[in-house]
Every structure is written in C-alpha cells, then in structure tokens.
Amino acid sequence: MTGDRLSALQVELEILRYNPETDTEPRFQRYSVPCKNEWCILDALNYLKDHLDPTLAFRWSCHMQVCGSCGMMINGEPKLACKAFVRDYTGVIRVEPLAHFPIERDLVSVADDFMDKLKRVKPYLIPAKKRSIEEGEYRQTPAQLTRYRKYSMCINCMLCYAACPEYGLTKSKFIGPAAITLAHRYNQDSRDDGRDERQEEIATNEGVWECTFVGACSDVCPKHVDPASALQQVKIASTVDWYLEHFMSWVKK
Amino acid sequence: MAKSNKPIIWGTFAAGGTLTAFMTPVLIVLTLLAATGHVPDMLGYENLHAFAAGWFGKLSIFIVIFLSLWGSAHRLRITFFDFGVRADTLVAIAVYTIAGLGSIATVVYLLRI
Numbered sequence: 001m002t003g004d005r006l007s008a009l010q011v012e013l014e015i016l017r018y019n020p021e022t023d024t025e026p027r028f029q030r031y032s033v034p035c036k037n038e039w040c041i042l043d044a045l046n047y048l049k050d051h052l053d054p055t056l057a058f059r060w061s062c063h064m065q066v067c068g069s070c071g072m073m074i075n076g077e078p079k080l081a082c083k084a085f086v087r088d089y090t091g092v093i094r095v096e097p098l099a100h101f102p103i104e105r106d107l108v109s110v111a112d113d114f115m116d117k118l119k120r121v122k123p124y125l126i127p128a129k130k131r132s133i134e135e136g137e138y139r140q141t142p143a144q145l146t147r148y149r150k151y152s153m154c155i156n157c158m159l160c161y162a163a164c165p166e167y168g169l170t171k172s173k174f175i176g177p178a179a180i181t182l183a184h185r186y187n188q189d190s191r192d193d194g195r196d197e198r199q200e201e202i203a204t205n206e207g208v209w210e211c212t213f214v215g216a217c218s219d220v221c222p223k224h225v226d227p228a229s230a231l232q233q234v235k236i237a238s239t240v241d242w243y244l245e246h247f248m249s250w251v252k253k
Numbered sequence: 254m255a256k257s258n259k260p261i262i263w264g265t266f267a268a269g270g271t272l273t274a275f276m277t278p279v280l281i282v283l284t285l286l287a288a289t290g291h292v293p294d295m296l297g298y299e300n301l302h303a304f305a306a307g308w309f310g311k312l313s314i315f316i317v318i319f320l321s322l323w324g325s326a327h328r329l330r331i332t333f334f335d336f337g338v339r340a341d342t343l344v345a346i347a348v349y350t351i352a353g354l355g356s357i358a359t360v361v362y363l364l365r366i
Contacts, residue, residue: 165335199256209259212331235263242260 011035011044011086015056016096018103026103028094035086041095042070042081045107058107065222068157071098072107078162078220098162100172114158117175120201121183126194144190151185151230153223154178160217160227166210174210175202177217177227184230187237203238211235262327262349269324276317302366311363318359326352 011033018026031052033044042060049056061067063082070081073096075089086093101109131138160177161167167174183198202208208231217227244251286292294300304310326348333344 203256205257205259207257209257209263212335214335235260236267238257239260239264239267242256242258243264 009035009037009086011089012092013044013048014092014094015107016103017056017106019105020103030092037087039086040082041072041074041079041084041086041093044086045081045095056107057105066155068155071109071157071159071162072096073099073162078159080157080159080222083222098158100162100164100168101158109158111158113172114156114161114176114179117179118156118182121175121179121198122194122201123179123182123186125186125189125192126197127191128193138191140190147190148185148188151181151188151225154182154185154225154227155223157222159220159222163216163220165214165216166212170206170210173206175207177211177231178225180208180211180234181225181227181230184234187234199238199241202234203241208234208238262323265320265323266327267324269320269322270328272317272320273324276321305363305366311366315359315363319356322352322355323349 013031013033014028015031016026017023017029031048033048033052035044035047039047042063045056045058046060049058058070058072058081060070060081062069065080065083068080071078072081073079073094074081074084075094076096078098081095095107097103097107098109101111101113104110127138156178158178164174164177167176180202183202186192187195187198211228211231213228213232215228218225218229221227283296287296305314329348330341330344334341338344
C-alpha cells in the first residue's frame with residue numbers, strides 16, 4: 001500500500017527573490033514543482049534548484065531539524081523548511097526569508113545581528129574556579145541537569161526572532177528570545193558562576209524588559225525550548241535582584 | 254548598559270496578575286451569589302464591615318485592591334503597545350495615574366471605616 005505515499009503532487013511555490021547587487025527591491029517568482037507526497041518544503045526547494053532554476057539561493061544543511069539553517073517564512077509563519085511538509089498546505093505556498101532580518105539574497109537572511117547578541121550574553125560556562133584536568137570532570141546530578149536541559153536544546157535557528165513582534169518593533173534593539181534563553185540556560189547551570197556578568201546585558205531595558213510576554217517565540221520554536229518561560233523566569237530573578245540591590249544590599253544574591 | 258529599573262513596576266504587575274488570576278473568579282462568583290440573594294451569613298454586610306474595621310482586614314483589602322490596580326494598569330499599558338498605540342509615555346502616565354488615584358482612594362475609604 002505504498003501507492004498513496006509515493007503519489008506525486010504539483011505544488012505551486014511563490015518565492016521571494018532578491019539580489020541586492022542587481023535588484024532595487026524584492027519580487028515574487030512563481031514556480032510549479034512536481035513533489036512527492038512525503039516531501040517537505042526543503043525537498044521542493046532542492047528539486048527546484050536542481051531542475052528548474054539553479055539561481056535560487058537558500059541555506060540548509062542537515063535536513064533533519066538539528067542544524068537550524070533552513071528557517072524561513074512559509075505562508076507568513078516562521079518554520080524550518082525541513083519540518084514543514086507540502087501535503088499540509090493547499091493552494092500556492094508563499095516562501096520568504098525570515099522576517100525582521102535583512103536579506104542577503106533570496107531566502108538567505110543576514111544573521112550578523114543575532115550572532116552579535118549571542119556573543120554579548122556569554123553563552124558558555126564561566127566557572128567560579130577553573131578545575132585542572134587532574135581534578136576530573138565537573139559533576140552534576142540529574143536534578144541539576146533538569147534545571148537547564150530544556151533551554152539547552154536551542155539550535156539557533158532564529159525562528160523566535162522572526163516571530164517576536166517586539167524584536168521587529170524595536171528595530172532589532174531587543175536582545176531577543178533565543179539569546180536571553182541561552183543566558184538563562186547557563187545561569188541555571190550548577191557549574192556556572194557567570195550570572196552577574198550576563199545580568200549586565202540581559203537585565204537592561206533592551207534586554208529582558210523589552211519583552212511583553214506575547215509568547216510567539218514559544219509557539220514557533222521547533223525544539224520546544226519555550227523561550228517565553230525562560231524570559232519570565234529571568235524577569236522574576238531580575239526583580240528579586242533589584243529589590244536586594246536597592247533595599248538589602250548586604251544580602252548576597 | 255545600565256540595569257533597568259522596570260522591576261519596580263513589573264513587581265507589582267506580576268504580583269497583581271497572580272493575585273487577580275485567583276481572586277477575580279472568586280469575586281465574580283460571590284457577586285453573582287449576592288445578586289441572586291444567596292449571600293452566605295459569613296459574608297453578610299455586618300460581618301464584612303467588621304472585617305474591614307480591623308487592621309488586618311484593612312491591610313488585606315488594601316493589598317488586594319492595590320495589586321489588582323497596578324497589575325491591570327501595566328497590563329493595559331502593554332496591551333496598548335501590542336495593539337500598535339505607540340504613545341507609550343502618555344499611556345503609562347494615564348494608566349499609572351488611575352492606579353495611583355485608586356490606591357489613594359482605597360486608603361482614604363479604608364481609614365474612614
């Protein structure tokens with residue numbers, strides 16, 4: 001009974017095309033792509049590039065939802081092209097680069113802003129005291145692992161930035177969901193002692209306080225990281241910090 | 254970049270939001286009960302007046318009204334913003350003024366009991 005699975009369907013794609021070197025502004029181009037029923041949008045794009053139009057530019061790598069390269073707007077929603085299946089859509093499917101980011105070319109976004117923000121929040125372990133190799137590994141209990149494990153699943157695909165209205169409204173000033181979530185991931189890690197350094201970046205007006213808890217980041221996250229919950233936890237911790245710093249400065253945070 | 258002072262406002266917002274999430278449904282049920290004439294004796298006028306006359310009662314009522322007002326004010330402010338009203342300073346002044354006046358009125362009325 002594989003007839004249905006292998007049946008072909010003709011998919012209409014409306015793809016944003018833009019080459020900053022030659023075009024004054026982006027335009028849409030229609031393609032009719034013969035697809036297999038089980039194909040995802042990324043398969044359709046690859047077929048298109050191989051057989052119909054080799055000039056189309058898009059990023060991809062793993063085709064299995066771990067590399068985070070193929071994020072794009074599919075019918076206006078931020079999705080991984082490898083996780084969106086053609087059979088789930090009807091009519092013309094509109095494919096655009098991620099919202100809120102400049103376009104490098106066609107479906108490729110410029111990721112520099114996000115990369116800068118990642119660097120700013122120091123998403124790596126900052127231990128209080130470095131251990132030598134002779135001292136052995138840093139040990140952690142399963143309970144300590146659970147505190148941050150969910151937030152460590154981020155694949156930096158930037159879908160949450162394309163979904164976040166505040167990131168768009170603030171013209172990219174907001175540090176944003178993924179970077180603050182990663183900061184929180186390391187703050188929650190029992191091996192880490194770098195929270196004070198990260199707070200200088202994320203407890204600011206352009207940091208977590210730009211978030212109004214719309215929650216779109218958690219809706220679109222392909223790895224179920226739930227950035228909105230991380231940001232709410234950062235807000236609570238930063239509020240406690242504020243009261244301690246202003247009224248009980250003798251208490252250690 | 255300096256750390257933000259938003260926790261002052263957000264603290265009351267978070268506490269107010271949590272409180273109203275629990276209190277509002279209860280208040281609606283009690284209001285409906287009162288409207289249909291089924292007020293339990295414990296919540297009759299005499300008993301509630303006596304409760305509001307004591308310091309513990311005054312303080313509890315003040316905390317509930319104060320936090321609800323400031324929680325709702327901040328919620329309204331960000332709702333305005335999310336709906337595209339970008340006059341944030343004006344909206345902030347308006348909603349916090351109402352919350353402030355409401356808080357003062359609460360104190361005045363409670364002290365008169």
